[in-house]
Amino acid sequence: MRPEVARRLTRAVWKQRAKSWLPTVLLVVALSAGAIYQLDYRIAHMDRTVAVTAVNGVVVSARRLPTKAGVTLAHVRLDDGSEVDADSTLPVAPHTYDRVMLERAQHASGRVSYHVAQVRH
Numbered sequence: 001m002r003p004e005v006a007r008r009l010t011r012a013v014w015k016q017r018a019k020s021w022l023p024t025v026l027l028v029v030a031l032s033a034g035a036i037y038q039l040d041y042r043i044a045h046m047d048r049t050v051a052v053t054a055v056n057g058v059v060v061s062a063r064r065l066p067t068k069a070g071v072t073l074a075h076v077r078l079d080d081g082s083e084v085d086a087d088s089t090l091p092v093a094p095h096t097y098d099r100v101m102l103e104r105a106q107h108a109s110g111r112v113s114y115h116v117a118q119v120r121h
Helices: 003-044
Strands: 049-064 071-076 084-086 100-107 112-120
Touching: 049 084, 049 112, 071 100, 071 112, 084 100
Parallel strands: 084 112
Antiparallel strands: 049 071, 049 100, 071 084, 100 112
């Protein structure tokens, strides 16, 4: 086979390979760019925690959430008299009248959330 014909044949083979793989590569690049954009957007608009303090209280009522495995929602009366709802992912769920230590998280938006950090018997 002459070198010119071999070169044209090689070029034709590579063009055919590019035609078959190019759509797949472009799809992967587009999906990756979309995922990166979404992740960046979520990180940029996240409600960051500004301060975390420990507060104590007594569980008034507690119930397991059916949508999340192992998550308990506890209604807690704090030592200062106020009542809040706190989530708990502890292996042992807090029960009514248990003393608990909560983590009070102040967020950048002004929102306050509570999380059960420890059950004190």
